[in-house]
Amino acid sequence: MIRLYNTLTRKKEDFQTLEPNVVKMYVCGVTVYNDAHVGHAMSAIVFDIIRRYLEYRGYTVRHVMNYTDVDDKIINRANQLGEDPLKLSQRYIEDYANDLKNLNVLPATSNPQVSKTMPLIIEFIQGLIQKEAAYAASNGDVYFSVAEDKDYGKLSGRKLDDMQAGARIEVGEAKNHPMDFALWKAAKPGEISWDSPWGKGRPGWHIECSAMNLAELGEQIDIHGGGNDLIFPHHENEIAQTESYTGKQFSRYWIHNGMLQLGGEKMSKSLGNIVSIKDFLKTRDADVMRMLVLMGSYRAPLIFNDETQDAAEKSLERIKSALRPASPSSSGLSAGSAAELTAQAEATRKSFVEAMDDDFNSPLALASLYELVKAINTARDNGATDSQLEPAQKMLRELTGVFGLQLKEKTGSSENEAKVIALIAERNEARKQKQWARSDELRDQLKAMGVSIEDSKDGTTWRWG
RNA sequence: GGCGUCGUGGCCAAGUGGUAAGGCAAGGGUCUGCAAAACCCUCACCACGGGUUCGAAUCCCGUCGACGCCUCCA
Numbered sequence: 181m182i183r184l185y186n187t188l189t190r191k192k193e194d195f196q197t198l199e200p201n202v203v204k205m206y207v208c209g210v211t212v213y214n215d216a217h218v219g220h221a222m223s224a225i226v227f228d229i230i231r232r233y234l235e236y237r238g239y240t241v242r243h244v245m246n247y248t249d250v251d252d253k254i255i256n257r258a259n260q261l262g263e264d265p266l267k268l269s270q271r272y273i274e275d276y277a278n279d280l281k282n283l284n285v286l287p288a289t290s291n292p293q294v295s296k297t298m299p300l301i302i303e304f305i306q307g308l309i310q311k312e313a314a315y316a317a318s319n320g321d322v323y324f325s326v327a328e329d330k331d332y333g334k335l336s337g338r339k340l341d342d343m344q345a346g347a348r349i350e351v352g353e354a355k356n357h358p359m360d361f362a363l364w365k366a367a368k369p370g371e372i373s374w375d376s377p378w379g380k381g382r383p384g385w386h387i388e389c390s391a392m393n394l395a396e397l398g399e400q401i402d403i404h405g406g407g408n409d410l411i412f413p414h415h416e417n418e419i420a421q422t423e424s425y426t427g428k429q430f431s432r433y434w435i436h437n438g439m440l441q442l443g444g445e446k447m448s449k450s451l452g453n454i455v456s457i458k459d460f461l462k463t464r465d466a467d468v469m470r471m472l473v474l475m476g477s478y479r480a481p482l483i484f485n486d487e488t489q490d491a492a493e494k495s496l497e498r499i500k501s502a503l504r505p506a507s508p509s510s511s512g513l514s515a516g517s518a519a520e521l522t523a524q525a526e527a528t529r530k531s532f533v534e535a536m537d538d539d540f541n542s543p544l545a546l547a548s549l550y551e552l553v554k555a556i557n558t559a560r561d562n563g564a565t566d567s568q569l570e571p572a573q574k575m576l577r578e579l580t581g582v583f584g585l586q587l588k589e590k591t592g593s594s595e596n597e598a599k600v601i602a603l604i605a606e607r608n609e610a611r612k613q614k615q616w617a618r619s620d621e622l623r624d625q626l627k628a629m630g631v632s633i634e635d636s637k638d639g640t641t642w643r644w645g
Numbered sequence: 646g647g648c649g650u651c652g653u654g655g656c657c658a659a660g661u662g663g664u665a666a667g668g669c670a671a672g673g674g675u676c677u678g679c680a681a682a683a684c685c686c687u688c689a690c691c692a693c694g695g696g697u698u699c700g701a702a703u704c705c706c707g708u709c710g711a712c713g714c715c716u717c718c719a
Contacts, residue, residue: 190649210719223719253717333648336714342647343715385717407719408650414718438650439713448718475657475668480650481712488657491669498668501682535659543659547667557683561676616678623680634682641682 182237182537185479187411187434188335192539195433197402203234203241204397206431208389208406208414209291211248212272213257215456216279218469218484219440219447223407225470226437226478228285228584230405233536236582244396245288246389247273249295250382255371265372266295279457283466284584292392294383298374301383301391304425305363305376313424317354320366320379326359329420335434336412361417363387386417393422393430404431408479409446411436438481447484455484467585468492474542474583495546499580500587502553503573506566508638513559518568521559525575528552532579542583552576590645592630600631604640607633 182195197203207227210220224245231241249269258265273293280287294301305322308314314324326332326340333339340359362384367373373380383391393401399422406415415434422430439446442453460469471492476482513521528548535544556572580587592600607622623633626642634641 208719211717216719220719226719251717337648338715339648405719408713409718410714411649412714413716437719439719441712444712446713446718450716450718471668472657477658480658483657485656487669491657494670495668497682504682541659543657543667547659550667554684561684611678614678620679632681635677635680636682637676 182234183539184433184435185539186432187408187436188431190337193433197239198400198432201239203239203403204244204401205231205234205241205403205405206244206246206389206393206397206401207288207404208410209245209247210276211251211253212269212276213251213254214272214449215458216276217447217449217454217456218460219407220276221279221283221457221460221469222440222473222482223437224280224285225283225473225584227405227435229470229473229478229542229582230403230435230540231286232582232584233540237533237537241289242397243286243288244290244292244392246392247276247291247293248385248388249273249293250372250388251294251385269293269295282461283457283469284586286584290396292396294388294392297388297391297395298383300395301387302364302374302376304387304391304394304421305383307425308363308421311424313421314363315356316378319354320381321354321362322364322378323355323360324363324417324420324424325356326361326420327357329424332359332420333416335416335419338412338416361386361413363421386414387421389414390418390421390425393418394426399426399428399430401431403433403435405435405437408436408438409448437478438476440482440484442484446481464489464493465496465588467496467587470584471496474546476543478540478542496585496587499549499553499576499585500589502556502576503587504560506560506564506569507636510560510563510565513562513564513568517559517562518564521555521564521568522571524552524555525572529575529579532582536582545579545583549576549579552579589643590630592644596629600626600629600642604633604642608640611635 183192184195185191186193205227210216231243234241247269249266254265254269258268261268277287305314308324309316309322312325313328314322316322343359364376364378364381365384366378367380367382373382404415419430441447442455445451445453447453447455468489472482472484472488475492528551531548532545535541535548552572552575556569556576559569559572603622603626607619610618610622626633630644631642632645
């Protein structure tokens with residue numbers, strides 16, 4: 181039984197889907213107006229791991245991730261660049277999709293866009309007005325009426341009275357209640373807009389997700405996810421809109437990832453402390469980003485610095501070490517020892533699943549993986565053959581695959597490869613002659629080319645990296 | 646000011662009532678011509694102060710501190 185932490189109840193709960201074996205999961209994507217950063221990567225990876233794990237446990241996952249392509253910031257940026265806003269956002273949609281691919285994040289089942297959901301959004305707003313959950317104001321805006329929603333604030337644990345509305349946000353005079361939020365914003369001159377019963381305008385920030393959810397997954401879904409900075413107001417407002425509209429519980433489970441932190445602060449566009457996904461991938465492997473995420477709880481803040489990145493990189497190296505072949509002269513393990521290794525593989529699978537079943541406890545699941553790593557390496561040291569290592573290595577691949585780790589060995593160019601082989605042959609000759617100085621010189625030379633050398637009784641092996 | 650999350654070894658981090666997983670780093674060792682990799686060994690009483698309990702990192706109260714949200718934000 182999978183248990184997961186539900187923001188709505190602030191408790192871990194047994195996971196039960198609306199339909200057997202199917203998970204309807206909606207994850208808030210990004211607003212597309214510039215390069216995505218590693219904080220976005222964290223969120224995407226968290227839900228990618230959740231999705232992969234649910235699939236591993238036999239569920240069919242309908243994974244929807246939206247793109248917010250109509251928004252103030254997009255309009256501002258488009259104005260700056262003198263570009264059509266929808267063209268600009270489309271460009272960044274493709275760009276983000278590419279980033280995700282490079283991070284080995286599986287494509288969502290569908291990626292709806294606000295600009296392509298306009299009729300449904302308008303219909304949704306009309307429905308809310310009919311139910312008197314919303315009202316058209318004199319200025320052409322349409323607002324959601326929070327006072328009419330008796331359980332408004334249930335996700336974020338806020339009460340309307342406690343929120344100092346207007347303290348930091350300007351209260352529009354057209355609003356009935358200071359906390360009322362816009363479903364539809366009247367267009368300013370020259371702004372991109374769509375026709376509606378309330379005149380030209382565009383949707384407010386929250387209604388799109390409610391509408392796209394409805395369009396893609398129906399009135400009720402299993403999991404709604406996103407960064408914990410979205411709990412309020414975004415997700416709170418989504419609940420208010422959708423539940424007012426359908427009269428049913430919207431999402432059964434709300435899952436929120438913690439914030440990635442750089443220098444003790446949340447990484448965000450507005451703070452400007454940003455490392456883009458592209459810049460990250462220039463110097464580190466995609467696996468490193470994923471390992472960083474796996475090392476901690478998805479709900480906790482993720483400390484992003486050189487030290488944690490180095491640690492992640494080294495940990496990956498260790499896992500990779502277990503995937504390497506047996507030594508050439510291996511004489512074979514006793515049948516008993518080989519059976520022990522296979523048993524360890526199965527034990528690891530069990531503890532891995534047990535850990536992940538408990539609210540996706542990846543640090544604990546990783547610990548069980550290291551146990552298997554150690555068993556494989558010990559078996560190899562003791563002379564296991566490739567066929568004896570195989571079941572355990574296959575299991576390790578299977579489980580790291582659930583995490584979405586690729587564990588690729590580095591590669592160099594093939595023209596260099598011939599040179600490497602020649603240098604190693606030369607070095608082996610030198611070693612035979614006990615010309616250690618020459619031998620070490622050649623090793624340094626290879627190292628400079630990015631080649632690691634390992635000598636053993638059976639001769640010399642090498643690899644890139 | 647309100648709401649929420651949290652404070653575990655040098656760093657990252659699991660554990661939420663029975664005497665502290667794991668990874669990285671560090672030190673020692675096996676192996677090696679020397680290395681590297683791998684393997685073995687060593688390395689914490691859990692922010693502070695009270696309380697509950699036979700027993701607390703784990704429950705309660707208080708203090709201090711950090712972070713997130715209350716405005717766009719993954």
